[in-house]
Amino acid sequence: MSDFLLTQVINYGTPLIGLILFLGALGLPIGASVVVIAAGAFGQQGILDIPSAAILGLVGALLGDSLSFSMGYYAKDSVQKRFGQSPAWRSARASFQKRAGLAVFLTRWLITAMAIPTNLIAGSSGYKYTRFIAYDAAGEILWIGLYGGLGYLFGAQWELVYDFMSNFGGLILGLMVFGFGIRQAWSWQEKKKSLSK
Template structure:
């Protein structure tokens, strides 16, 4: 494991919810921290009686949603400044229409299935003025599934949570790669 992971795990054991919440909040803002691994570890530690399951789950969901909300707000505030030169273009209008159509699903699925896309999706939602209530509902539902899935895996496989965490990370990378390949193939066939 890396030094940052060891540091976070040690502090998770010592400080519990504070470390879990701050790590998930910062990860939702784009800081490269092992958030999924920490949720799996939290489930395992809860199974072993080191942490309260209800407290950990509540802190995890609230912190992740708060971080997502802040990155949405960042997209909303900075979006106009950075997108003003592209807003009138045909490509921007097309992307805006597509996000309006598929944005809720993009937000929802990027919380637990395609997690590397969560921050760009949040920024896109904010910059395109995607409705806050729809954003919030999709984020809360997706984060609850993420915490339940990964924390549940930690609960079920408390003795081998480290190997499981690595497999979950590898699966996420594979799914993102498969999605990008599919989009690339679709774009090529569309172009022809």
């Protein structure tokens, strides 16, 4: 699929990059990160215009993120009906409100696998759209600049960069899941101790 997409990017240019990043922001598994890195390499080779690729890519990503945020927003009443009375949901919602900006920013460029769930949670938890889009834009600009810049810098070896970034992102996600598991186990042990007293 990636080879096909990359061939189409060469054939159709920067508007297709915007479309790919839009669809990727909606959760379609089309390899948006590989396209951004490859676009940087194609820009170095003179195949693509870098400024227009970056702008159209950013617009596509922001539109996709806004749409997935909206899906969460319009589902918030049903989420509230189902989970609103749960102390765990209220606690998670309050915790998310405190750290939502950082979560949105980091999931744009560092932990990209968590971007869609973060968008949906932000929308369904009542997080302000203006804050969401500000952190979203900052993270997407960094993602496009960093990944596209690495593609530009490494040129013909951009596939090695993509492999490294994919593995690095997986490592970060794994460490986060591990840390969350440790935290939950610690919390469970503390509750168990307090109940036994």
